[in-house]
Amino acid sequence: MEKDLKNIAKFYFLGIGGIGMSGLARYFKQTGKSVVGYDKTATEITAGLVSFGIDVNFADTVEAIPEGYTDPKETLVVYTPAIPKNSVQLNYFREGGFTLMKRAEVLGMVTRDTYCFAVAGTHGKTTTTSILAHLLKETGTPITAFLGGVSENFNSNFLMEGTDYTVVEADEFDRSFLHLSPDIACVTSMDADHLDIYGDKSALEASFREFTKRLKPGGKLFVKSGLPLEGITYGLEDESDYNIQDIQLSNSTYLFTVRTPVGIIQDVTFSKPGRHNLLNALAAFAMAAELGAPHSRLAEALATFKGIKRRFxxxxxxxxxxxxxxxxxxxxxxxxxxxxxxxxxxxxxxxxxxxxxxxxxxxxxxxxxxxxxxxxxxxxxxxxxxxxxxxxxxxxxxxxxxxxxxxxxxxxxxxxxxxxxxxxxxxxxxxxxxxxxxxxxxxxxxxxxx
Structure with a gap:
């Protein structure tokens, strides 16, 4: 399938204005593919795609599909589960013999041959992923990052500095994260959510355990202290493998000490309030540190993280x-x-x-x-x-x-x-x-x- 993906010249995105879909659309456009898409309404995200050179249509009609995207042999259709089953364009592509793939499947294929970082959890995914992408960028790692929010450091939900390493959110909705094969993974939380999909909390937790088995051989799993999973632990003021101590808060900025398995970093600062954000920062720090990034440089990069739009x-x-x-x-x-x-x-x-x-x-x-x-x-x-x-x-x-x-x-x-x-x-x-x-x-x- 990977070879097929590389050989496909045209991509049509149904629901291109979604935060995850738009990042993938930008990736294919930046790698030289022809990309267009449909969404229900015009937004800041769709305007950004248009300025990136991607045509977007807003009428759910067959006529709105550009002429060059009507050959099933040339075009791969990527869709999101949010697209209603009665969508005119969706049914046109289905009945026309096109290959249709969910965004999660395509993301799994894109990242499979890379060194992949994947952040899972019912809360904290977007912030942790964005901090991790920022830390890796600042320490010179050639990454491609697919984010679930707009980073204020990049002013985008997509970053492409190289293709050897990828950073992705591992989304539990619709069990999407089971399409990924990460080298380093993290689970931030496993609270009951998406019960319309899972039915109950035990089924959700089983899906997270299944995700941890998707790690490549020799891969590393980071787990927030207290979760019922085996891995490298991280926490606040406890005995976790990575933990934060001596926490002080002044003018919405934290000052603290990070304890790692190999040493202590003092006077680290981070300017997103909330203990949950400290945990997100620590998870990102730990994942980047396991790749070999210098601890002092990671601490400097944490201090320059600006945040994500609509996250505090x-x-x-x-x-x-x-x-x-x-x-x-x-x-x-x-x-x-x-x-x-x-x-x-x-x-x-x-x-x-x-x-x-x-x-x-x-x-x-x-x-x-x-x-x-x-x-x-x-x-x-x-x-x-x-x-x-x-x-x-x-x-x-x-x-x-x-x-x-x-x-x-x-x-x-x-x-x-x-x-x-x-x-x-x-x-x-x-x-x-x-x-x-x-x-x-x-x-x-x-x-x-x-």
Whole structure:
């Protein structure tokens, strides 16, 4: 199959605007292939693809497919599970005898003949992968990185500095990560999620164990301390193989000591608040160190990591007002964001705006969401973002809001949000969710600054 992939001249992406799909599309374009694609709506990502030289169409019709991509012998169709089964273009390609492959399969083929780093986990994948890509780039490793978010260091979700080494997110959704064959892998967390796919937590954990068996012979597995997997451990203020000690936080920047199996690095700094981000930084540090990168150089590179868009991203940071946006969409992630904002801005009133993502996730974790959201001082709940799902009777934003134990809570339409926030008395405003709430950030920022 690898030979077939190298011989294919044309690639058509269904759902090209997805964060994972767009990175793969950029890879093929940069390696000299002809690439076009379809997506439902124009976004910042699709605009970036167009400026990269990739044509994108937004009409789900056969007529929208460019003439040069209608020969099944020349074109490979890459699709995402998010594309609906009744998509006109999807069914045209299926019925026309084209080869169709999921993004995960293609990514597995691209990375198979490289030295591959793969980061798995229900939380922390994107941040850990982005930090790792930054560390390897700064230490001169010729990498290609496929990221699940836009790195503020690269201003992209894709980096190509060479093809010997690859850095990828190992996504558990749809069991995608079982297509990978990593040399170095990491598991950051195994909390219950995607129960619409797995049914229960034990099936999810079994899939992670299966992923660890995908390591190449002689490969190394890094595991967050406390997870039920065998590997090189990492943790905070414990006896892990790699651990962080002497943690101090000042002006949203951590100062700490890293203990490794071969030595100690003191006075390391990292400027993304939250103990979960310290763990992500340590996992990336440990993976890069096992490749042989100098520890002192890795410590210097950690200090220059800027972050990822929509991962605890500051948009306003004044003494009188702070506005942060984050992708958190699971109770554990909301807990981590709450801890981060409390440690970075102690004593300040925090108003959270939450957009639930998926009806099934809202149903499956309603009580956990309610408990996590009760950790803020005030809450604005938006309607549930459906993504790929149809409504579930009884599962509504209002139903979830009823469970939250806060006096200061309300349900709002998204259009009314900026004006409401302008009148709010909170010192810290936080928007969280994995739906389209990120699209509102600039509008909110403009209103708050006015």
């Amino acid at each position: 991203s500051y948009h306003i940071n004044r003494e009188d007002l702070v506005y942060i946006d984050d992708y958190a969409h699971h109770p554990s992630e909301i807990d981590a964001v709450c801890e981060a904002v409390r440690s970075a801005h102690p004593g300040k009133k925090v108003l959270a705006v939450f957009q639930p993502h998926l009806f099934s996730r809202t149903r499956d974790f309603a009580d956990e969401f309610a408990e996590s959201l009760s950790g803020f001082d005030a809450l604005v709940m938006l309607e549930i973002y459906p993504a790929r799902e149809l409504p579930i009777p009884g599962v509504t934003a209002d139903w979830l809001l009823e469970k939250v134990k806060l006096k200061d809570k309300r349900l709002l339409e998204k259009a009314a949000l900026p004006e409401y926030l302008k009148q709010a008395e909170a010192e810290v405003i936080l928007t969280i969710g994995a739906g389209d709430i990120g699209v509102e950030v600039e509008r909110i920022k403009k209103v708050l600054n006015s």
